[in-house]
């Protein structure tokens with residue numbers, strides 16, 4: 001199946017998915033005081049959470065430390081590039097350009113990336129803190 005068909009398939013899934021699950025969003029998706037991150041959150045909740053909040057189509061959930069540890073090591077410019085232009089990862093999963101919303105500006109997409117990276121960083125810091133306290137556990 002070509003990328004176009006895969007995309008249509010994905011969009012079909014999305015229509016059927018979330019919306020109902022907005023409750024509890026504030027816990028999982030904190031509102032950071034930084035103004036850029038606050039804007040990023042709004043863009044992310046609107047455009048990116050549909051996949052990334054639920055692991056749909058293999059989208060990495062920013063609250064899952066392991067899904068993001070190696071991505072946080074990529075230069076931020078690389079993450080921006082993959083979000084803006086789309087990306088096929090090694091597992092054959094696909095990030096569509098601009099999350100499929102061509103109307104988003106470069107700046108908006110970058111803010112959403114910054115927000116998702118901040119949530120992922122928080123999840124990774126938490127695991128690290130827990131691992132430090134319990135050196136024998138393997139999260």
Ligand code: HEC
Pocket residue numbers: 010044047048049050051052056057058059060071074078079080082083087088089090091092093094095096098099100104109112113116
């Ligand atoms: C249709 C589902 C979908 C939507 C909507 C979506 N993504 Fe993704 N995204 C994915 C998938 C799947 C991956 C994993 C790609 C891979 O690594 O194989 C991904 C990966 C990423 C990555 C990591 C790229 C890397 O190099 O590891 C970033 C950053 C990202 N998305 C940003 C966004 C932003 C910002 C939005 C909203 C504007 C968004 N995504 C919306 C599916 C989606």
